[in-house]
Amino acid sequence: MTAPRHVLREMFDAAVAAALPARTLAAHLPVKPAGRVVVVGAGKASAAMGAALEAAWGPCEGLIVTRYDHAVPCAGIEIVEAAHPVPDQAGADAAARILGLAQGLGEGDLMIALISGGGSSLLSLGAPGVSLTDKQTLNRVLLASGASIDEMNCVRKHVSAIKGGRLAAAAYPARVLTLVISDVPGDDPSHIASGPTVPDATTLQQAREIVARYRMVLPDSVNVALNDAANETPKELSRAELRMIATPMTSLRAGQAVCPLPCLILGDAIEGEAREVGRAMAGIALSVRQHGVPIAPPCVLLSGGETTVTLPADATGRGGRNVEFLMGLMDGLDGAPGIHAIACDTDGVDGAAEVAGALIGPDSDRTRLQAAMQAYDGHGFFASIDAQVITGPTLTNVNDFRAILIE
Known part of the structure; x- marks a missing residue:
């Protein structure tokens, strides 16, 4: 031997080769529609996913945020690099622009979201009152807490303007197709990059219980957000479809x-x-x-x-x-x-x-x-x-x- x-x-x-977007993504694409298509994405694999999409469909309009040194050139899609695992201003700016793209879509449009692990930190846009500095502190506390990835994402979703289904909600009434590379146990899409385009079953109450269980010391703005009913995540989404293209x-x-x-x-x-x-x-x-x-x-x-x-x-x-x-x-x-x-x-x-x-x-x-x-x-x-x-x-x-x- x-x-x-x-x-x-x-x-x-x-194992790595089997999950490369160039090998897996094209088979999960629908027929390219005639109307407007906007591609957004977040995660360590998202730029490679964008390149694989353009290899199948040609140049596309859109914006993807990926980790520093993970960019892959695309013909039409803009690629932005940002920090992971602790978010930075580049990621926050990209997240705001991605949310803006979603909000500008109409009923006849299609948004394709390319999501992979790492997207939670890269797609960092705080709920009202939660600054980037406070989000950075939150991420550091979560990473050192011993909480599971599911628990960390539950907290993240409830202090975000874009996670926990909010990106898909912003795109309505456009159709949303999410292509996902799973990096979480059980392949639950609501936990991958904190699920920006899928409904979220977790609650503000659960997020507060997680903070208490691990005795997290968080910025005041985060605690205020976790007690604000307006930050509850969407439990249902219309016109949203998801396809898993690679799994553990x-x-x-x-x-x-x-x-x-x-x-x-x-x-x-x-x-x-x-x-x-x-x-x-x-x-x-x-x-x-x-x-x-x-x-x-x-x-x-x-x-x-x-x-x-x-x-x-x-x-x-x-x-x-x-x-x-x-x-x-x-x-x-x-x-x-x-x-x-x-x-x-x-x-x-x-x-x-x-x-x-x-x-x-x-x-x-x-x-x-x-x-x-x-x-x-x-x-x-x-x-x-x-x-x-x-x-x-x-x-x-x-x-x-x-x-x-x-x-």
Whole structure:
């Protein structure tokens, strides 16, 4: 068999390739209408989605906001870059312009919304009274709180002028077609980029409960917005359609298809504290190696989803969900022979660093592991043992890809 780490990297590359807009988007387009079409979008993959749309339909009118260094040239669609995960003025300005485009449409027009992960931070336009600075503070608090992505998005939607279905509501009576690349557990479109074009079932009351549960200290304007009934999100939308063009499970199956060993997909929606999920996966891998249950070695255990990292006040390192997972996995395996793993974010960015994740094996140097875990310094640790996976922006985003190979 090819070297284990080579097999794992090939699986990850196949998973990313299966979710590229150039491969997936055109099949989900309708016949191009004769009337006015306006294309808007937000997310790490949105510019690539716009290029794929124009490859099928020719130049289009519109505006897309994507993460810095994720722009793809389009013939007609304007591409704006902005900050992620903490929003900046460029994103706020782009969001206001996108909302303005939607508000200018009529009954015979079509708005196509290209939405992918990361869009929540990029499409940042506060509810009345909520400034960009307050939104930035909110995002930092959410990211460090330990709240799940669903909980974070619930709060975000209720202090936004554009999320939680408000963009589609602004476009009415025009038709709205949303094309989505899913990066959330369960593929619920209302959670992807905080669902700007789909109805929202969550409520202001739930948002307030989440803030209380995690003891979030938020700007006064955010608290005021969360207590203002005018900021409740739309529960129904007319003339809005959605099509999912890539999902985490599609990519897990693509990784499975190129693997020379039997693969067991444990799930595409695994959540929890990243390092604890890693320790749990170590226990499963050790059981497989010893007992051959639920699959016999040699084999690969595959999983996806979106774990969380709760940062203590004294955390000094740089990290992300995938490197946290791998440190927990290494800690649980304790150098057990014959077990290798990869964990990477399919967008090429784990946390806020331009590092997708890392590769480990039984020979990985664990000398600094405990110190790195104490400091939450996953990126520093894996850089020090030359184990990082660096892809650059992949221009797609179907969440995390994790594979454990057991010889």
